[in-house]
Amino acid sequence: MVLTTAPARATALVESLNPAQREAVQHGDGPLLVLAGAGSGKTRVLTLRIAQLVRERAVAPDRILAVTFTNKAAGEMRDRLARLLPEATWGRGMWVGTFHSVGARLLRANAALVGRTPSFTIYDEEDTLGVVKRIMESRGIAPREWTPKAIQGAISDAMNALVGPDEYARLAHDPLSRAAAAVYGDLERVLRAQNAVTFDALLTLPVQLLTEHPDRRAAYQSRFQSLLVDEYQDTNRAQYALVKLLGGHGNITVVGDDDQVVYQWRGADIRNILDFTRDFPQAAVVRLEENYRSTGRILDLANAVIVHNTQRMGKTLRPTKQAGETPTAVRALDERDEAGWVTDELLARRRARPDLALRDIAILYRTNAQSRAFEEAMRRQAIPYRLIGATRFYDRREIRDLMSYLKLIANPADDEAFRRAITVPRRGLGEAALGQLAAAAAAAQLPLLAAAGRADLLEPLRPAVRAALAEFAGLVARLRAQAAEAGVDELLRSLVESIRYGDYLRAEGPDAADRLDNVRELITSAAEVVADEGGEVGLTPLDHFLQRTTLVTAADQLEASADAVVMMTLHNAKGLEFPVVFIAGLEDGLFPLARAYDDPAMLEEERRLFYVGITRAEEKLYLSYAEQRRRNGELLPGKESSFLAAIPAGLLERRETVRVRTSGRLAFNDAGRWAPPGGDRRPAARRPGTPVFLGAHWGADPEPADLSQDVPAYVTGERVRHRTFGTGTIADVTGAGRDAKVKIDFEDAAVGRKTLVIAQAGLQRAIE
Numbered sequence: 036m037v038l039t040t041a042p043a044r045a046t047a048l049v050e051s052l053n054p055a056q057r058e059a060v061q062h063g064d065g066p067l068l069v070l071a072g073a074g075s076g077k078t079r080v081l082t083l084r085i086a087q088l089v090r091e092r093a094v095a096p097d098r099i100l101a102v103t104f105t106n107k108a109a110g111e112m113r114d115r116l117a118r119l120l121p122e123a124t125w126g127r128g129m130w131v132g133t134f135h136s137v138g139a140r141l142l143r144a145n146a147a148l149v150g151r152t153p154s155f156t157i158y159d160e161e162d163t164l165g166v167v168k169r170i171m172e173s174r175g176i177a178p179r180e181w182t183p184k185a186i187q188g189a190i191s192d193a194m195n196a197l198v199g200p201d202e203y204a205r206l207a208h209d210p211l212s213r214a215a216a217a218v219y220g221d222l223e224r225v226l227r228a229q230n231a232v233t234f235d236a237l238l239t240l241p242v243q244l245l246t247e248h249p250d251r252r253a254a255y256q257s258r259f260q261s262l263l264v265d266e267y268q269d270t271n272r273a274q275y276a277l278v279k280l281l282g283g284h285g286n287i288t289v290v291g292d293d294d295q296v297v298y299q300w301r302g303a304d305i306r307n308i309l310d311f312t313r314d315f316p317q318a319a320v321v322r323l324e325e326n327y328r329s330t331g332r333i334l335d336l337a338n339a340v341i342v343h344n345t346q347r348m349g350k351t352l353r354p355t356k357q358a359g360e361t362p363t364a365v366r367a368l369d370e371r372d373e374a375g376w377v378t379d380e381l382l383a384r385r386r387a388r389p390d391l392a393l394r395d396i397a398i399l400y401r402t403n404a405q406s407r408a409f410e411e412a413m414r415r416q417a418i419p420y421r422l423i424g425a426t427r428f429y430d431r432r433e434i435r436d437l438m439s440y441l442k443l444i445a446n447p448a449d450d451e452a453f454r455r456a457i458t459v460p461r462r463g464l465g466e467a468a469l470g471q472l473a474a475a476a477a478a479a480q481l482p483l484l485a486a487a488g489r490a491d492l493l494e495p496l497r498p499a500v501r502a503a504l505a506e507f508a509g510l511v512a513r514l515r516a517q518a519a520e521a522g523v524d525e526l527l528r529s530l531v532e533s534i535r536y537g538d539y540l541r542a543e544g545p546d547a548a549d550r551l552d553n554v555r556e557l558i559t560s561a562a563e564v565v566a567d568e569g570g571e572v573g574l575t576p577l578d579h580f581l582q583r584t585t586l587v588t589a590a591d592q593l594e595a596s597a598d599a600v601v602m603m604t605l606h607n608a609k610g611l612e613f614p615v616v617f618i619a620g621l622e623d624g625l626f627p628l629a630r631a632y633d634d635p636a637m638l639e640e641e642r643r644l645f646y647v648g649i650t651r652a653e654e655k656l657y658l659s660y661a662e663q664r665r666r667n668g669e670l671l672p673g674k675e676s677s678f679l680a681a682i683p684a685g686l687l688e689r690r691e692t693v694r695v696r697t698s699g700r701l702a703f704n705d706a707g708r709w710a711p712p713g714g715d716r717r718p719a720a721r722r723p724g725t726p727v728f729l730g731a732h733w734g735a736d737p738e739p740a741d742l743s744q745d746v747p748a749y750v751t752g753e754r755v756r757h758r759t760f761g762t763g764t765i766a767d768v769t770g771a772g773r774d775a776k777v778k779i780d781f782e783d784a785a786v787g788r789k790t791l792v793i794a795q796a797g798l799q800r801a802i803e
Contacts, residue, residue, distance in 0.1 A: 066315035073650035074328025097128025267291035271302030330359025
């Protein structure tokens with residue numbers, strides 16, 4: 036029978052759940068902790084629980100608040116609920132959103148209580164840095180002593196820990212903290228004057244609001260009869276406090292995985308999930324341990340890794356899929372060899388499996404700097420790739436230019452937006468003129484835009500400056516009037532035409548076409564955001580668009596339709612899944628980071644990050660490391676990661692790249708046993724004539740001066756590949772050791788015959 040109604044679909048889905056999932060979905064009143072292992076179907080459980088509350092327990096949709104961490108996750112939750120609940124029921128006031136979007140919504144509804152108006156601007160990191168810089172200037176804090184980013188970072192950490200300016204000043208004992216305390220003390224005053232809030236304040240101000248106003252706290256606790264929180268393990272102190280304030284009635288469900296806490300450096304506190312049953316003694320605990328994502332051998336590896344951690348409540352992932360392929364650990368010579376092997380392997384898998392799309396493959400690494408070698412390898416092989424975590428669309432210069440106008444139109448008190456917009460395009464206004472305007476505005480206690488429209492305040496300025504400022508103020512006023520009636524896309528088109536932004540970009544250089552494409556994409560995005568999401572009650576389309584774009588994250592930008600290999604850090608990969616996953620750079624000092632060995636809590640977090648990476652893989656997992664890696668301009672020796680070394684032998688297939696196999700002399704040790712790569716790399720004492728493997732054959736060991744362990748041996752007629760010149764055949768071999776040379780006839784007629792030094796050429800044997 037075909038299920039055509041939402042209730043029938045929901046009922047069938049509940050019946051299809053495993054026992055632990057069903058227990059979580061059908062839990063009654065009172066607190067509930069769902070320990071959801073990777074790939075255990077937590078999103079299904081969460082959405083079905085919400086549907087169950089509405090359908091079976093008669094909880095009105097407008098009395099439910101569901102909170103998650105990314106817009107992507109919130110959007111997926113909304114889509115699923117729309118399919119599970121009748122159309123007449125879904126959408127009746129239910130709040131589903133990220134912590135920051137929920138915080139923004141609370142603040143807009145109670146703006147006066149936190150010194151704002153409902154049209155306040157949300158400052159992103161760059162906007163906030165601008166405010167910090169100006170406060171530093173006014174305080175006489177030199178950027179060469181403490182960078183604005185360092186000051187802003189210290190303040191952000193304090194805010195997320197709910198440490199206010201006064202308390203922070205009392206605790207400030209080192210020079211950086213004292214400098215940050217001075218800026219922190221002025222920050223709220225400046226933001227109030229500009230009718231703005233920082234990203235961090237979207238969490239701290241709601242906590243302040245609910246703490247200082249018991250009537251509002253009681254009203255929201257009464258309003259939200261049920262509170263559900265996804266990814267609870269990632270909550271910081273401010274988010275934790277907000278959850279406790281809104282969930283004081285006790286009907287709170289939190290879903291998370293203590294084995295996936297990887298954001299402690301950003302304020303996430305593992306104690307929030309470990310101590311949930313202490314905060315809510317009556318809480319029921321349900322463990323979701325059946326994994327629907329990965330094959331059995333991948334899960335065996337994941338369980339073997341995470342069992343070494345002590346800060347965990349304990350669970351074991353159980354597969355619902357077959358055993359699958361054994362994960363592979365690959366040893367490379369250096370980062371270029373590692374990247375080359377990975378690209379060759381993914382191409383080989385694609386040839387073997389034509390249905391495997393490029394977007395089904397992910398390359399994960401610990402630090403962004405590792406992407407360079409992979410990007411070069413991808414370009415050499417002409418493999419499309421997407422770099423997640425690089426410059427966001429909304430961080431591109433041309434987008435920020437136009438967004439500054441939109442922010443100023445929405446909030447005329449936004450001085451940061453004014454400072455950027457007034458310079459685009461150039462209006463003949465230098466720093467001196469803007470400084471005079473700022474002084475006049477401060478004296479009159481007015482925002483910069485209001486001062487720019489006051490002829491009496493501009494009298495000391497040159498006539499050309501006065502005219503430019505008045506024209507700018509008039510332009511914003513006209514656009515602001517248009518914004519009251521027009522859509523955001525129409526407003527943007529008017530803006531671009533009014534300031535002749537296309538001409539401005541074309542005058543800047545040859546990349547104008549790409550920048551104009553981005554402008555067109557922004558206009559398209561403006562039309563789509565409000566159309567797709569329907570806006571938010573109480574927000575104008577412009578306010579909604581600005582809030583939505585400010586809260587976009589890197590993970591939200593990952594388009595599933597783009598057929599390209601995905602490359603990103605392990606932190607950015609959290610919450611995603613791919614059929615084939617490569618985790619690169621598994622060397623001590625890189626993963627785990629060197630400083631983790633001095634901090635047990637950090638070492639456990641690094642291990643959790645490794646666990647997260649492993650559990651992204653559905654079908655095949657590769658782990659790679661290099662014998663040496665160039666770091667900070669220096670080629671340094673590498674050692675296999677302790678995480679990798681601790682994995683039981685039967686859980687991994689060990690492989691080596693061609694360059695590893697052919698670069699060293701694999702000699703018999705003193706006990707008469709062959710010493711393979713991967714063991715002790717210290718050269719053993721040998722007499723001339725000791726049998727060694729010369730890359731292609733066994734032979735007598737020449738005098739040490741005549742042969743380098745780093746130089747492979749080649750023979751005439753052998754087929755090789757060069758990273759630049761392509762494939763060719765060795766015509767001649769001369770010299771020995773580091774002076775060995777080869778003449779190669781390359782297949783590309785434009786290249787022809789080349790003579791290369793083997794030690795420097797980076798040759799690889801061609802696999803026919």
